[in-house]
Amino acid sequence: MGxxxxxxxxxxxxxxxxxxxxxxxxxxxxxxxxKQYEYAQAACKELGLNIEVEYITDLEKIMEYGMxxxxxxxxxxxxxxxxxxxxxADVKKLIEDNxx
Amino acid sequence: xxxxxxxxxxGMKWLYTLVGNLINTLGLDITNKVGGTIHFFVYDLIKIxxxxxxxxxxxxxxxxxxxxERTKRIIxxxxxxxxxxxxxxxxxITPFCSCSSIPLFIGFTSAGLPLGVTFSFLISSPMVDLxxxxxxxxxxxxxxxxxxxxxxxxxxxxGGTLIEHLHLENYVEEFIYRGKKIEVEDEKLTIRDRxxxxxxxxxxxxxxxxIYIVIGVGIGSIIHNWxxxxxxxxxxxxxxxxxxxxxxxxxxxxxxxxxxxxPIAEALLAKGAKLGVVLSLMMAVTTLSLPSMIMLKKAIKPxxxxxxxxxxxxxxxCVGYFFNFIQSFIx
Numbered sequence: 001m002g003x004x005x006x007x008x009x010x011x012x013x014x015x016x017x018x019x020x021x022x023x024x025x026x027x028x029x030x031x032x033x034x035k036q037y038e039y040a041q042a043a044c045k046e047l048g049l050n051i052e053v054e055y056i057t058d059l060e061k062i063m064e065y066g067m068x069x070x071x072x073x074x075x076x077x078x079x080x081x082x083x084x085x086x087x088x089a090d091v092k093k094l095i096e097d098n099x100x
Numbered sequence: 101x102x103x104x105x106x107x108x109x110x111g112m113k114w115l116y117t118l119v120g121n122l123i124n125t126l127g128l129d130i131t132n133k134v135g136g137t138i139h140f141f142v143y144d145l146i147k148i149x150x151x152x153x154x155x156x157x158x159x160x161x162x163x164x165x166x167x168x169e170r171t172k173r174i175i176x177x178x179x180x181x182x183x184x185x186x187x188x189x190x191x192x193i194t195p196f197c198s199c200s201s202i203p204l205f206i207g208f209t210s211a212g213l214p215l216g217v218t219f220s221f222l223i224s225s226p227m228v229d230l231x232x233x234x235x236x237x238x239x240x241x242x243x244x245x246x247x248x249x250x251x252x253x254x255x256x257x258x259g260g261t262l263i264e265h266l267h268l269e270n271y272v273e274e275f276i277y278r279g280k281k282i283e284v285e286d287e288k289l290t291i292r293d294r295x296x297x298x299x300x301x302x303x304x305x306x307x308x309x310x311i312y313i314v315i316g317v318g319i320g321s322i323i324h325n326w327x328x329x330x331x332x333x334x335x336x337x338x339x340x341x342x343x344x345x346x347x348x349x350x351x352x353x354x355x356x357x358x359x360x361x362x363p364i365a366e367a368l369l370a371k372g373a374k375l376g377v378v379l380s381l382m383m384a385v386t387t388l389s390l391p392s393m394i395m396l397k398k399a400i401k402p403x404x405x406x407x408x409x410x411x412x413x414x415x416x417x418c419v420g421y422f423f424n425f426i427q428s429f430i431x
Contacts, residue, residue: 028202028395032308059202059398060275068168068207070200083167083200084297085304 020044020099024054026062026072032085033057036071043091112147119143133325141321144363148313149306151235152359156305159230160298166193168204170286172211175221181261183213184220188256191224192249201225201392202399206276215272216264222396223412224256227387232358239366240375243430244423248379251422255415262411263404271404312360320363329371336373343377344420348413351384358386375427380420387412 025040027033037055044051056062065072069083073091075098086094119142128135171190178186201222208218228249236245289297323332336343365378388409397405 028200028398030391030395032304059206062203063206063275063278066207068172068200068203070203084300 020049020051020095021076022054022074023051023076023095024056024072024074026056026065026074027070028059028062029057030070033071036073036085039086039088040073040091042088043095046088047092047095049095112143112150115147116143119146137321137325140324141317144317144320144366145314148317148359148363149310151238152306152309152313153302155230155234156302157298160301161294162230163193164289164294164297166190167286168194168200168207171221172208172213175208175213175217176211181257183217184257184260184264185253187213187217187221187260188224188228188253191221191256192228192230192253194221194225202395205396205399209272209276210278214264215269216260216262218260219263219408220256220260222408223259223387224253226389226392227256227383228252229358232382232386235359235362239362240369241430244375244379247423247426247430251419252383255412255419259408259411259415263407266407268404268407271401273399273401276399309357309359312357313363316356316360317363320367323364323367323371327371332368333372336368336377338372338374343374344380344417344424347377347381348384348416348420351381351416352388352409352413353390354385355389355391356385358382361385374424376420376422376424379423380416383416383419384413387416 023040023044025033025037027036034055037053040053044053062070062072065074065079067079067082071082071085072079073081073086073094075095078098080094080098120139123135123139123142128138171194175183175187175190205218205222208221209215233245233249236248330339333339336347340346361382365382369375369378393405393409396408400408
């Protein structure tokens, strides 16, 4: 709902060093997981990354990560966050921390 | 001392008076219907939002000590009825989003936890949680809150045990049993981490449920000021022996947050609805929500899902009639 998003991201697109092979958001389909997918998409856009965020709701695929809390953010095949809604600005930090 | 906590801190009677005075100064008369509705609406909205924020923060802090992985490890050390009871208790503490129910179910099952134990957890998690406990205390008093929690746990444990005895393991989708057994180490969290987590959970939850609260308080205000008392008594009070049954059946397909239900329950009770009817409605809405059922259906086959729904429904109806029966003794 964006009630508390005081800092609407109006930053310039900054090029990112290192490479992002893939970024996935895994969820069982609830509104929180969907929001997480949207925040992840916004983060990629703001970082100027031309990469598609994969949104996975297939249970069998989700099970491969063996995690029990949704939503999951997987960056470069590593679980970067689990069980909480990560805002766009923080997703950007996660991406930067997990670049190859 | 306890009355002070009950009335002023949880019930916020001072807020009621303050809002009343404010509205009076704005020129509206709180003794007439419109003024009274606005008075109740503003007071109840502020009260629930403040309670929600404090509760979610404190509870998330406690929950940060019990991530699902740790819960799984703790329960795994116990067997039989003890495991069911522990699962039900931990269900009240562990963070639960309806879309976590499936991964949790998979995780518990692939760790080898018996089906009944997982279901005790799944039943108690949405029905009984620390948030509703404190909220119930503020609205209905501590006796109702404690009994509600105890009965919720009884439904969870007996429901889980019953499912165990029915040997419905074959009704879980096969891919669940093929789940990867990944041992994840508990994250080492600092106090700062926990505070950050609790604060972000508080904000996220508030954003998610504010609409339900506004609608709930709106409906509650209308019931409080506009719905005639004898209509409520006739349908949901002493005038209707089927009140609990109707409330439970109506509650099942509804999806609302418990914080949104509370103002409606509060208003109905004040208008003469029986306690059991109101609590059954709340339990049915929170435990058996359609979105949770849809997600659970991905992991278990219809017969097991049907059994789960049936057990919860019967349990809630029994608890409802029990509360009706003891109402005069505890309120």
